[in-house]
Each structure stands twice: as structure tokens, then as C-alpha cells.
Amino acid sequence: MIFDNTYARLPSRFFQQISPVVVEKPSLIRINTPLAKELELPLPDNQIQLAELFAGNMLLDGMDPIAQAYAGHQFGHFVPKLGDGRAVLLGEILTSKDARFDIQLKGSGPTTFSRGGDGRSPLGPVIREYIVSEAMHALGIPTTRALAMVLTGEKVHRETELPGAILTRIARSFVRVGTFEFFAARQDVDGLKQLTDFVIQRLYPEALDTEIPAATLLALICDSQARLLAKWMSVGFIHGVMNTDNTALSGETIDYGPCAFMDHYDPAQVFSSIDHQGRYAYNQQPLIAQWNLGCLGGCLMPLFHADEDAATDIGETVLATFTPTFAHHYRTAMCAKIGLSKESDDGFAHVKRLLELMHQxxxxxxxxxxxxxxxxxxxxSFAALFSTHPEIEHWLSDWHVLLGREPRSKESIIQSMRATNPAFIPRNHQVEKAIQAAETHGDFSKTHTLITLLDAPFSDQPKYAEYLLPPTPSEQVKQTFCGT
Known part of the structure; x- marks a missing residue:
């Protein structure tokens, strides 16, 4: 394993060179040992040094810390300068298998992009991101990964005084749609070209030798986003803030602020306390993803063709692929959830009927x-979930007709459904209980339990039966909040 930082070799306007701000008394909460082994990370062998490393007080040889510059549309409004306001990219881990990953500290102190903020993170958002991002990985959904979390030994001040913490997270790349917007807003075509070349070489090398590499890049990103959104929708995940600066070009889920998994099904469900118009509601997510990709396409237009009309045609043709690609993957995923091996009009119509009954x-x-x-x-026992809607019996009868057409045994169908539909998700009320115990009493037992059981979301795990249950009315979490 070696450290590198190819992004730091781009021109200086792409980032700020900065080291993490030393914290007072770091202590390790948890390290993701399996991930550390996968990354071949040479870790210190004692808790004190591990805490120093993951707090940013100590750097390993080859680390070259920077804060990346980017812009972004936040709730539809363009902000020309955002950037890593409380994060530092330590560098890139290059494994013996030539796999390359960014390693970043989140909550590591102010940067030039902090806009007056302290650059720190309260403990709660760090716990939430660790739990939910690792749960997403176990569910088979592309995501940034959590490598470690530490207490800083310092307090951060929001509405109240809270324990400070730092998250170490891993990604294939932290370049976002907003990174391209940063250079497009400054009409920096050379910067756009350099960034495009970087992303192609890093993430999508198959675009390199094509007729219009930037257009091929956009097509590949559209495909990765369509696949990602289909996976989100299939497990009831709501990101909460799908701003363009939270849209990673790697096709990974990034930035777990006011995110949540739905409890009762409601297609218009919103959790984020700042999403007053429902822009990022569950059923709006595919439309917002396409909108964000449109922003990316607009940035790349100068690289498509010298003629503006021709460039527009190229961009619109590529962007038009998103909706049918998403529809295919979503229909396939949802049909699989009801035991169908292939998506079909009949099968998907049956899924929609079930969702309507679930909503009612x-x-x-x-x-x-x-x-x-x-x-x-x-x-x-299943019909009992719909005690006020006898239509479920008709649905079940028609469903069994569909299953009768499957070229598989009932046992095979059941196995495939159990491998598709998780038993465990990071339910909002359980995550909040873990955060409250940690913040109030310094008790991380609930946090560790959640991380452990969510590592096997498709297994029954009888000893964790209480975590299967939806919240009672008094336990329901109706709003989630950004970690800033």
C-alpha cells in the first residue's frame, strides 16, 4: 500500500493545501477493521496512536492533505464557492491490486471554504454517517465508506454544546457535479478540460479513446446515477439533500446529513428539516438526479463541440438516456422484490398496486x-398487515398467478426474495437512540450494536429482533437535520 494524491498535482486553483487542525484529546470510538485490511492500511498498533491518526493529529508518510474547491446548487439556488469547509482529503490509498481510494477526514477544522464556520462536526452526524453508510454498503448500494470515528475531546457549539468528533471516510473519488460547476461558473474551460481528464483517468477510462470523451463521460455518469437511484428507491432510502455538491461522479452515495429510510410507505415522504417545499422527497429523487445531471451537462458543453447548437444537441441526447435507464433498473429491482426474475409490464403494474395499498x-x-x-x-400473516384493506386478498391471488409463471421452485423464489428484501435497515428511531446514548452518557453500546447487526441486513438474527420493528407512534422520527 502506498499513499498518493493525484488531485494535489492539479493546478492550485483546484484546492487549498491545508493540514487538519490538531485537536486536544482524541479518543477512538471505532475502527472499521475489515475495511482497513481491504485497503491494506498500515495502522499503528495502539489505541492512542490510532486516535491521533484518525483525528488528523498525525499523518502517515505520503499523505498530502488538501481541501477541494467546488460550487453547487443548493435547493436549486447556485452558490459559486462552497468547497470542503470541514473536510480534508489526506490523499489516495493505492492497494497492491491497483485499486485507488480517497481518504478524507470530516470535521477536521476550518478551511478557506468554511464561510465563517468552525469546520468541526458534532458527534451525532459522525455516528449517523458511520452507521448509515456502512449499512448501505452491506445492502449492496454504492457508497462512501466509514473507516473510523474519534472523539476530539473538544466541544462544538450549535444550538447547544455537543461533543466534537471526526469521521474518516473512503471513496472512489470525492469529485462532485459541483466541482465542475466551480470551473464553469468562472468560464475556466481549461480547468474543465483538466478536471474532465482527471475524472476519466480515475473513474471512467473507457471514455478515453472515444470520439467525444466528455460526452461519453456524461453518458457513463448518467448510467451510474440511474443505477444508484434505482437502488435507493428499492430500499426506501431518502437522501435528504440532493444538491449538486452532494452528487458524486463516482456513482456513490455521499454526504449522509438529513438522510433516512422510510418507515411507513409514503411516496411524498420528506425528512429533512430544511426541505420545506419537498424538493428532495422520496418520489422526487429520480427527477432531481436528472436535474443535477443537466447541470453537469451544461458545464461540459464547451468540451462537446465548438458550435453551441451542436453541443446542446449532444448534451440533450446523452441526458435523455437517464430516464429509460433508471426506469429499467427500478422496474427490475421492484419486480425482484415481489419474487419475479424479470421485469415486465404485468409485474411492475402489480408492484404499483401493492405500493398503493401500502400507502393507503x-x-x-x-x-x-x-x-x-x-x-x-x-x-x-402478511395479509394482517393490511387489516383495513381487504383488497390485499385480491392482490395476493393475482400475485400467485404471476409466481406460477416463474421457471423456478417456490423455495428458490423465497430465497431470492429474502436476499433482495432486507430484514434490517438503520431505522431512524434506533439511530437516534444510539446518538442520544452517546451524546448524553458517552455510551456507544447501541452504536456498536447497530453497526454489527446492519452488517448482515438480509439475515434474520433473532437476538436482534427488536431492531426489526417499526417505531411506535412515540418513537417516530419526523425530521432529520444537517450535520453542519
Whole structure:
């Protein structure tokens, strides 16, 4: 394993060279040992040095810390200068298999992009991102990964005084749509070209020798975003702030601020306390992803063709691929959730009927689909979830007709459904309980339990049965908040 930082070799306007701000008394909360082994990371062998490393007080040979510059559309409004206001990219880890990953500290102190902020993170958002990002990985959804979290030994001041913490996270790349917007807003075509070349070489080398590499790059990013959004929707995940600066070109889920998994199914569900208009509601996410990609396409236009009309045609043709690509992957994922091996009009119509019944009866998204596999052979316990809507019996009857056309045994169908529909998700109320215990009492046992059980989301794990349950009315979390 070696450290590198190819981004730091780009021109200085791409970043600020800066080291993490030393913290007073760091202590390790958790390290993701399996991920550290996968990265071949040469770690210190004692807790004190590990805490120093993941707090940013100590750097390993080859680390070259920077804060990346980017802009972004936030709730539709363009902000020309954002950047890493509380994060530092330490460098890139290059493994013996030639895999390359960015390693970043989040909550590591102010940078030139902090806009007056302290650059620190309270403990709660660090715990939330560690739990949810690792759960997303276990669910098979592309995501940044959590490598470690530490307490800083210092307090941060928001509405109240809170324990400070730092998250170490890993990504294939932290370049965002907003990174391109930063240079486009300054009409820096040379910067756009250099950034395009960097992203192609780093993430999409198959675009290199094509007729219009920038257009091929946009097409590949559209495909990766379509696949990602289909996976989000299939597990009831709501990102909460799909700003362009939170849209990673790697196709990974990034920035777990006011994110949440739905409990009862509601297509218009919003959790973020600052999303007053429902811009980032569950059912709006594919449309917003396409809007964000349109912003990226606009940035890349100078690289498509010298003629503006021709460049526009190229961009619009590429962007038009997003909707059918997303629809295909979403339909396939949702049909698989009801035990169908292929997507079809009949199958997807049946999925939509089920979702309508779930919405009418406030049925829990995760529990409904998990328990559906049992209805392959016995329907009463599943039907009980819809006690106020007898239409479910008709749905089950028609569903069994569809299953009868499957070229698989009932046992095979049940196995595939159980491998598709998770038993466990990071339920909002359980995450909040873990955060409260840690913030109030310094008790991380609930945090560790959640991380452990969510590493196997498709297994029954009887000893964690309480974590299967939807929240009671008094436990429901109706709003989530940004970590800033």
C-alpha cells in the first residue's frame, strides 16, 4: 500500500493545501477493521496512536492533505464557492491490486471554504454517517465508506454544546457535479478540460479513446446515477439533500446529513428539516438526479463541440438516456422484490398496486416486503398487515398467478426474495437512540450494536429482533437535520 494524491498535482486553483487542525484529546470510538485490511492500511498498533491518526493529529508518510474547491446548487439556488469547509482529503490509498481510494477526514477544522464556520462536526452526524453508510454498503448500494470515528475531546457549539468528533471516510473519488460547476461558473474551460481528464483517468477510462470523451463521460455518469437511484428507491432510502455538491461522479452515495429510510410507505415522504417545499422527497429523487445531471451537462458543453447548437444537441441526447435507464433498473429491482426474475409490464403494474395499498394502509416499507416472502406459501400473516384493506386478498391471488409463471421452485423464489428484501435497515428511531446514548452518557453500546447487526441486513438474527420493528407512534422520527 502506498499513499498518493493525484488531485494535489492539479493546478492550485483546484484546492487549498491545508493540514487538519490538531485537536486536544482524541479518543477512538471505532475502527472499521475489515475495511482497513481491504485497503491494506498500515495502522499503528495502539489505541492512542490510532486516535491521533484518525483525528488528523498525525499523518502517515505520503499523505498530502488538501481541501477541494467546488460550487453547487443548493435547493436549486447556485452558490459559486462552497468547497470542503470541514473536510480534508489526506490523499489516495493505492492497494497492491491497483485499486485507488480517497481518504478524507470530516470535521477536521476550518478551511478557506468554511464561510465563517468552525469546520468541526458534532458527534451525532459522525455516528449517523458511520452507521448509515456502512449499512448501505452491506445492502449492496454504492457508497462512501466509514473507516473510523474519534472523539476530539473538544466541544462544538450549535444550538447547544455537543461533543466534537471526526469521521474518516473512503471513496472512489470525492469529485462532485459541483466541482465542475466551480470551473464553469468562472468560464475556466481549461480547468474543465483538466478536471474532465482527471475524472476519466480515475473513474471512467473507457471514455478515453472515444470520439467525444466528455460526452461519453456524461453518458457513463448518467448510467451510474440511474443505477444508484434505482437502488435507493428499492430500499426506501431518502437522501435528504440532493444538491449538486452532494452528487458524486463516482456513482456513490455521499454526504449522509438529513438522510433516512422510510418507515411507513409514503411516496411524498420528506425528512429533512430544511426541505420545506419537498424538493428532495422520496418520489422526487429520480427527477432531481436528472436535474443535477443537466447541470453537469451544461458545464461540459464547451468540451462537446465548438458550435453551441451542436453541443446542446449532444448534451440533450446523452441526458435523455437517464430516464429509460433508471426506469429499467427500478422496474427490475421492484419486480425482484415481489419474487419475479424479470421485469415486465404485468409485474411492475402489480408492484404499483401493492405500493398503493401500502400507502393507503400506512404499511411499513421494509417489513412489508420482507414478510412478503412468507406469503409465497402462507398468506394470512402478511395479509394482517393490511387489516383495513381487504383488497390485499385480491392482490395476493393475482400475485400467485404471476409466481406460477416463474421457471423456478417456490423455495428458490423465497430465497431470492429474502436476499433482495432486507430484514434490517438503520431505522431512524434506533439511530437516534444510539446518538442520544452517546451524546448524553458517552455510551456507544447501541452504536456498536447497530453497526454489527446492519452488517448482515438480509439475515434474520433473532437476538436482534427488536431492531426489526417499526417505531411506535412515540418513537417516530419526523425530521432529520444537517450535520453542519
Amino acid at each position: 394502509d400506512h404499511a411499513d416499507f421494509t417489513e412489508t416486503f420482507r414478510r412478503l416472502s412468507g406469503a409465497v406459501t402462507e398468506t394470512s
